[in-house]
Each structure stands twice: as C-alpha cells, then as structure tokens.
Amino acid sequence: MASQTEKEFAEFDNNKIWTEIFQRLKNEASLLTLGDDFSSKISREPQNRRKNRYRDVSPYDHSRVILSGKNDYINASLVEVPEAGRKYILTQGPLDQTMSDFWQMAWEQESRAIVMLNRTIEKLAIKCAQYWPLGADFGCEEDMYFPQCGLKTGEKREILHFHYTTWPDFGVPSSPNAFLLFLHVIRQTGSLDADVGPSVVHCSAGIGRSGTFCLVDSCLMVVEKKQSLQAINVRETLIHMRSYRMGLIQTPDQLRFSYLAILQGAHAILHGTGLESVSTKQNHVEGPPPPLRSSSLQQPSTALASQDHSSYEQQISVSTEDLLADMDSAPPPPLFPKKGAQAIGHSLQRQAGSSKWEEDDEEDEEFDQLIDREESGSDSEEEAKAVELRHRIREERKKQTMEQLRKMKERQRRSERWRPYKKFYRPSLYIGLAVLVGVAGVIVYKYLM
Template sequence: NLNRYRDVSPYDHSRIVLTKGRCDYINANLVKVVKADRQYILTQGPLQQTTGHFWLMVWEQKSLAIIMLNRIIEKNQEKCHQYWPIGRINGGEDSLILTDVGLQIDYISEVEASYYTTRTLELKDLDSGESRNILQFHYTTWPDFGVPQSPTAFLRFLSAVRRSGTLEEGGPPIVHCSAGIGRSGTFCLVDSCLVLMKKYGNNSVKVKELLMEMRQYRMGLIQTPDQLRFSYLAIIEGITRDWDSVNDNDLIDEVNQNSSRVSSDSEDEPPPLPPPRGESLGTRSPGGEAPPLPPDRPLPREPPTSARSPSPEVEKYFCMFCFQFETNNRHETAVFTITRLMVTILAKGGEKSEIVPYPKYNKSTKHKCVRERMRIEANKKTAEMLAEMKRKQESAEKWRRVKRSLLQPLSLGLGAVFIGGCAIAIYFYTNR
C-alpha cells in the first residue's frame, strides 16, 4: 500500500507522476496559486516503502526545499518515516543510499531554533553523478489536528523559509505533514494570502474563495476549524505588523503569552516549551562556550496595535462559534462567521484601527456557551416531541379514514363480489 491513509488520495489531474522506476505513483499533488505566482507540492509523510519515491520526486521536480510540519512520532504513533540521514553527530549515519531509485542523500549540517530546525542535505544522482543541496525546514511544535502556539512563531518560521529563496527558485517546494492536507494546507494558504495582499492590497483577497481554489488541486486542505481560524489570525497579524523585526530572544516569552489565546483542540499532547535562554545559548554556541548573558534583559517591543476588550457582539458570535463547533458539523460556517466579523471590524477603522481579539474561552464564556447549548438542545427536543406527536396524530387519522372506507356499503358490496368470484373460480378449477 502506497497511501498512509485510506481516505486521503490524490486527484489524478494534479498528481505528480514519477518518470523513473517501475512505479509512477506517489500521493502528492501540485497546487497552483497563479495570482500569487506560487506553486507547492503537497504530499503525505513518506512511508518506509515510499521513501525512494519521495526523494525521486524531489529530484525530478528540481525542488530545493522540503517543509516538514510534523514530528516523526506524535502521541506514540509514527506519523512519518525517518526519510533523511540524521548524521553521526546525532548518533546516526551521514548517508542514506536508495538503490531502488539510484539516489543518495548526505547529511551536511543543521541549525536549531526554539521551535524549528533547518537542515542542509545533499541529494545525489548515482547514475549521472549530479548533485544539489536541499534545505529542510522542520517545524517541530505544530500538533496534529492543531495549530502552532502563536501566529508570531509561525510567521517567523514562514519568514525563514522565504528568506532562503527556495519558494521562488528551482522547482516547487515540497510541503508535507502526516496526511499532507491539514497543516500543509494551512501553511500554503497563509503564505499565498500574504503574497496576494502585499501585491494587490489588503482588500483584494477572499480567503474562503482562495481555499476552495486550492482544494481543487488536493482534497481536504485545512482539516479543522482551529486551523482555519488560525489562518485568519496569522493573515491579520501578517498584514498589520512588521513581524520580521521581532527579536528571536523575545519571541519565547511572546509565544508563551499567546499560547493561551490560540487553542489547539488536538488529541496530541501539548508541544514542549523551549529551553531557558541561558541553557539554549550555552548548548548551541558555535564556539562551544556560552556567551555572557546581558545584565538586564530588554523588555519585549510593544506591538503597533492596541488590544481592547471584545464587544458584546463579538462575545455573541464567539458563543455561536463554540456551540456550532460542538453541536454541528458545519465547522467552516462557524469559523467564517467569527473571522468575517474580525476582518470587518479591522477594515472599518482603516490603518489606525484596533484589532479586536477573540474572547478567551474561559470559565465564564464556557458557562455562557453551556447555557446557550442547553437552551438550544431543550428547544430541539421540544420540537422533536411536537413533530413526533404530529406524526402519530396524522397516522391515527389515516387509519380511521381507512376503517370508515371499509365499512361503507359500496366497499362491502365490492368485497362480497370479489369473494364470490374467487369462490366460483376455485369451484370450477377443482371440478375440471
């Protein structure tokens, strides 16, 4: 079996077709966003038996970057095969030779950040001797079916990928998570929207329409309401804040502060917190010795926009979002309701408008949502009881009409004729 999940299959019209080897199939699609001049190859996390196919796709498509948005093991389950050599420095091997496709992958180096790792790998064709360097950007704190801890951390990761130039140079970048639709779709949607807004203006992009367009190339992009909601938050922050100027050292505190605002309704355990600043500097200093810490740590830079308490209207829509999410299957409708309100509030105030935050889903808000849900469930049960009573009354009325029709003289006469005819027919049949 070449598919990781039975319910996630690639469309034929956009599927990547391998040209070398006996098998031309791989669960991967080319997703095009023409207006943004972007192309992505979205694929599943490689299986052990498809590792060769994965690297053959990287070679044939001339891709220079692999964007990995999952961990190898998540909640004691393998979400992706270890498809690259980890290097002797990490207790592994420096090379991985794939004889089935005639390729060799060599470990060159890696640079760790608090929430992602950048690796440099060399991909070599054993037949021609040609080789090229591949950059792997591995986001390590994005839970399955969830979202990153904050839009700022994600935007910093996206900025690092963009600065490498691999999204524009060479072939399409390879983007994968476990299934290649949820986290991968979120990354591509945010990147494309920010490119379009920078190119054509903030009001030129309809996020829902762009997502539907991208789904024409690969099924099920963005799997959960939280992922779609996070996409809106990242887009809003990306266009209203110069996040490229955020200090990496200050980012750790900001991520922890924002983690309570952005929930991740995920079955996976929460991602680990980054190490303390002093410890990380001591272990990751290129010279082997930790540089001295400054006597006073600078305060985080104030954001350019101010936050104010959510209005009753926002609270109302947030409660609507909560109970629609918990009671209905129309997840996207609930998400688009609240996020459309956010964007409307932002657009009405112009450039100096304040960003109204999402209300925190605390105990007070939870009680409101519970009461609202109980009221809706009670109304629903009452409506169902009334409908059932009406159905029984209609059924009883139909049966009474049938009984009255059977007792009418004409009905009795027709019944007698029918019975007599049957008796005569049986008599003649038996006396032949």
Template structure:
C-alpha cells in the same frame, strides 16, 4: 487612494470578518460550509486505488487526485501520494504530499530531484503522541549516519549542516543522482512545534518561519515548487499554503482582493481536505491579519524584536504553554476512524483503533479530525427504505471522491439475503444485529433532524455575517465576495 491606505482599510475589513465569526463562535459552521461545497467535487483518484499502489498511501482516505498528481519519471513506479497545487494569480506552486513511508522515502527524494525543488518544508515531528507520523527519511548527521542511499531510485542523500531555532530547524542536504553523478543542495525546513490537528501557539513564530522560507528563495518562480508535508499532507500543509498565498495576494493587490474561503476551496480542487479543523481555519485568518500588518515589503518582514501577538488580541484568548506540545486542541470527540467520513458515515461504520505505523495495515485510514458540534448539511443524502439506510457518503470522502471501503461491517449497506439461523446462538446473533440496526436507524433519524435544524441556523448566521452595509454609492456583494467601486470599500457585517 494610495496602496498603503487601501491595505490599511482592507485589514480592517478582514479583522471585522474575523471578529464577527469569532464573536458568534461560528468557525465550525464556516468550516463545515467549506467542506459541504467541496463535497460536490467529482475528481477521481483512480491511480491511488490500483492494487500495486495501495500500500504506498499512508492513509487510505487521503488520496491524490488524478488530474493534479505528481508523476514520477523513473524508478520502480510512477505513483506517489502527492499533488501539485497551483494558484496562478499569486504566482505560487506547491507540492503537497504525505509524510514518507519507509517504502516511499526513495520515491519522495526522486520527486524532489525531478521537480527541481529547492526546499522541503516538514511541518510535523517523526513521532507525535507516541505514534509514528513519518519515516526518518533524511540522514541526521551524527557520527554514524551521514548518508542515506536509495538504490531503487538511484538517489543518495547526504547531511551537510543544520541551524537550530526555537521553533524550527533548517538543514542543508545534498542530493546526488547516481545515474548522472550530478549533485544539488536542498534546504530542509523542519517546523517542530506545530501539534497534529492543532495550530501554533501564535502567528509570530509561524510568520518568522515563513519569512525564512521566502528569503531562501524556495518559493521563487525560477525554481521548482517546494515540497510541503506533514503526516497526511493536508492539515498543517494546507494551512501553510493558504496563509502564504493570501499574503502574496494582499501584498500585490490589497486585502480587498482576498476571499480566504474562496482561495481555500480553489486550493482544495488540487488536493482533497486541505485544512483539517475549524481551529486551523481560524489560525489562518489570524496569521493573514498579522502578516498583512508587516507589509508592504516584499517579504513578510518580522525582525527579532518583540511583536505584539495580534492573534491573542483579536481572539481574546490566552495561550499558556502546554506541558506536552503535541497535545491536540480540546475538541470533542477524540479522533477516531477517518478524516473525511461524514458524521452520518460514522454512525454506520465500525471504529478502527489507531495503531503505530509499524503495525498498521497499508490501508489504514487517517485519524479523523475532531468533530464539530455544528456540522450541517443543506441536503442530507439519506434515503430510507424499509429498515435499510443507504448512505452514499459512506464510500466517499468530504470532497466527493470515492475511496476504498474494504472494511464494511456485516449487515450494513447490504442487500444480501440472510439465511435462516440454524442454532440458538445464531438466532441470538441475528436478534442482536437487528436491534443494532433499529438503534442506528433511530440515531440517523435524530441526526437528520439535527442537521436540518443546524442548516437553518447556518442560513440565519450567513445572512448575519454577510449582510450588506451601505457605504457610499456603487458598493455591492456578489456571492459573499467584496466589491469596491469608486474607492469605497464594502464591509461585511
């Protein structure tokens, strides 16, 4: 069997999986299954919690793991909210980081310089839905601002040129090390039509963007890893890296070598929370399918001619142009307190209003991804004792890492003794608080039952999605993966 024949059969395999999940509307269930697996991670984020580093984090619950964080070698501190993502079998490395804050922009450029990165990939706008999502960390090149100086780290950034495309802008910037007087040109790829918590309208423009990034040499092994960021450095950034990595593996080994879910979990071991929504996971699959159809050249090769949008075909959806391209996908409920708090934690925590970056406190949480109606848990971590619910997830993110929890409301998860009230107002307040506790308890009991039911539904769906289909001899499934023996491919469903 030729490599191209293997590729063609493999594409059918991935499309079969995609269509199976799509037909059952099971993307939220698959996504939550991935989150539940990652909740067992025990990686620490101790450096991010140090008092001197807290105000260097854009969101208090998106923190870099200690074992993979980027360490700055000079400047006022060695900390930056960034992780090195390594996928050795794909010969890929990426630095994923948050959108720079005003007080971390110098650290950002110092990291680019020290890591010998050839390019910065920016996947968000400065302002989205009237909220500042990133500091303007590069010079715009207008008549007044051609150079930005960052004396705290000894780096200058100078605007050279830019090229406009329909979905992204490519800039050339020059970095100068003020200590050594050495200069270096950096590419700045700025994708401008990817909405926060959303996906591009189709894979076509996204794959063209990926093509330009690849052809620039920014992903080559002979240069430092590209610096990839959105606002938090996990959603859109994770989607980009997952698609690129999977396409590399498909090109080198055939699509039968790729298990998208396992690759995402592997990447999440380097930075928490990569890919924020079921729709981003769904788009990743569609982009991988469409990108694989453009192989077997060394790059995802999409020319300027019209290409059939496979995403619309396999999704059986239409994508009318949005009047406001920053509009997030219509997934209920609206984004609220935190990205990584579980639904049980949401029941016991106070909502925090989203503010513009200019007025936010340093430990502002990341706006929570749209909740999914099919969130499940195979083992609810809830222990009821009298009228108190101990929710261990309240102080952990979805990857099992403890995060700062400075805003715990009175009367929640507390063993403190309440003194007898001394006034009618205090009595009323205590009665009101007790009533709220009872209502929360009742809601949590209902939530436990719902989760148990959805866990059972997930088990049924999993058996349906990944059941064996015998094709010839010597085919088997191991842990949901696909093994082909004697030239036979094993298909899910």
C-alpha cells in the same frame, strides 16, 4: 475601511461560528470536486494502496505528481495558486517504503526546499518515516542512499530542509508570530519563488498543517503584489486549492489560525516592516532568524548528506536555541544534545516521541534559562551542575526516543510481514472454531443421553 477578510474574521469570531463556516467550506469544495474530473482511481490501484499513509487521503488523478519509471505513483499533489505566483507540492509524510519515491520526486521536480510541519512521532504514533539521516551524533549513518531511483547523471544539488517542530497534529501554533517568522525565513532563501521548482510541503497526511501553510503564504503573496488586503478572498482561495488536493485545512481552528496569520502578516507587509518584524517585535526577541538545515542530494545514488555545512549556511546560522524556545508561548519538546559546529543544520530539529513531555515542561524552561549563562562561560559551580544535569537528561531522552522508535518500527515491520497471510489464516480459524463447537455439541448430547 475594513477589508472583507477583517470583516469576516470579526463576524466569525464574535458569533463563534467557525465550525459552521468550516463546514460550509467543506460542502462547497465537495460540490466543486464531484465528477470524473476529480477522480482518485490511480491511488486505489492494488500496487499503489500500500503507498498511502491514510486510506481517506488520496491525490486527485488530474493534479498528482507523476514520477518517472515503471511505477509512477506517489501520494503527492501539485497545488497551483496563479494569482500568488505560487506552486507547491503537498504530500504525506513519507513511509519507510516510499522514502525513495519522495527523494526522487524532489529531484525530478527540481525542488529547492522541503518544508516539514510535523514530528516523526506524535502522541506515541509514527507520523512520518525518518527520511533524512540523523548522523553519527545519534548513532546513525551520515548518509542515506536510494539506488532504486535509477538516476545516473553524477549531478549534485543542495536542498534546504525546514522543520517546524511545535505544531501539534490537528492543532495550531500557539500564536501566528512564530509561524510568520518561520515563513519569513523560508521566503528569504527564495525557495518558494516562481523561478525554482515547487517546494515540497508535508505534515503527516499533507492536508491539514500543510494546507494552512500554503493558504497563508499564498494570501500574503497576493497582498504583497497588490499592496491591499482587499485583493484577497480567503475562502475562495482555499476552495480553489482544494480542487488540487482534497481536505486542505482539517479543523475550524486551523481555518481561524489562517485568518489570524494572514491579517497579522498583511498589516506588517502593508506597513513596510515585513513578516520578520511581526514575530520579533511581539515576542520581544532580538537576533537573527532560525538557522537552515541544508542537505546535499546527488546522483547516481541520490544520496542525502545531512552534515554538509556550506559556508552560506554557516553565515546565517548561529546558536538560536533561546529564540526557538521563545517562539511559541507553549514550551516545545526538548532539544537533542549538540556538539560544536555539528549543531548547525540541526538547530530546528527537536526531540520527538518522549512520553515525558508534559512532566518535563517546567524542567525544560528552567534549563533553557541557563543557556545564555552556559554559553558565556560562567564558572559558577551551581550553574555548572545545572548544565551537566541538563545534558544528562537530554542524553537519556535521546536514548529513550531512539529505543521507542526502534520498537515501533519493528512492530510495524512485523505487521507488514503478517498482513499477506491473514486472509489464509482467518478462514482456517473459523473452520477450527466450528469443528470445536460441533465436537462439544456431540459430547453434550451423548452425556444427556
């Protein structure tokens, strides 16, 4: 007998009414969140406005994450799904001026992992600050320090950073397979379990891709606990989650993808094969899951050491570029060049911001096919030239991306410096124009006389 979720998916798909269903969900959630209980007044206070990436995405006062210290605001919400035994912190991609708050939150909430679902640059726009160090390979520092957090206990912790790099803004992955494998890898580390702090999940706004991730994971947890697809109601779960953070899941496509991933993952769980079997079986990819990126977070300076490769990480991390390239049918952005063991911890980090993604897709596929032969040590002259060309092109792309990021950040800084003075110059400009028009009128009048 088909479950309610399966019946709903078939009905919505056959009748092509996902847009209508999505709008109904938005309306129901809006009615639920009317009133003072769901205010967002704190986010609109003058000292907090500059900490919001988007004007129309604010945390509810009742569920916002509260930092210690004089200014306790961060655009982040604690989302709870009791029937799944899950708690998540959904937040926006950090701004340059909120990176310290971001890491302070991760520390104070005792988060075990950060799940990043966007790239720092998408469609030539900055979607997230570079809040973790890129390291010496990219001409950057190995560590980042945030002394303004004011945490001084000398304690040190390790936080895992998971980065999904092929999920487009306002879009969905090409299939649920790669997503379910990604989710499986995170679950295997215990980062989402109830006995650790809530994981930090973010995209750019912290509502679309982040909401999709949490909805799928929560529903699959209920299926796993109850061992039945009948135990879940996707729409009610989403409406409940929206009572903690506004706007979760932004498009009808993301809603449809959530249903697909839930159904596919649920069948794998109920058949006893697990989420990893769905992904590897349907993509015909064999091998271990993608590697983790591990970061060290310590006091007193709350330093993030991205090159701290622990023995645990080395045991589960192998060269999986082929697996990552095959995870989605659409080719992902090209990889940065890597050097030996330093590839560990950066294997999921894809290049962002290249204006030549579309032009180079076929070229990337051709180069990816050479990876196996490159690693096997083939001495073919033709293959050696191809490998050399591949590394040269990636090096050039890295330089272009870093230069573009530098220019965009510089424009952003100039804009921030100019903003406080706009209100003074705008009236002066109007007065100047009025005087100029008045003088011109006098000249014309005298000429006519």
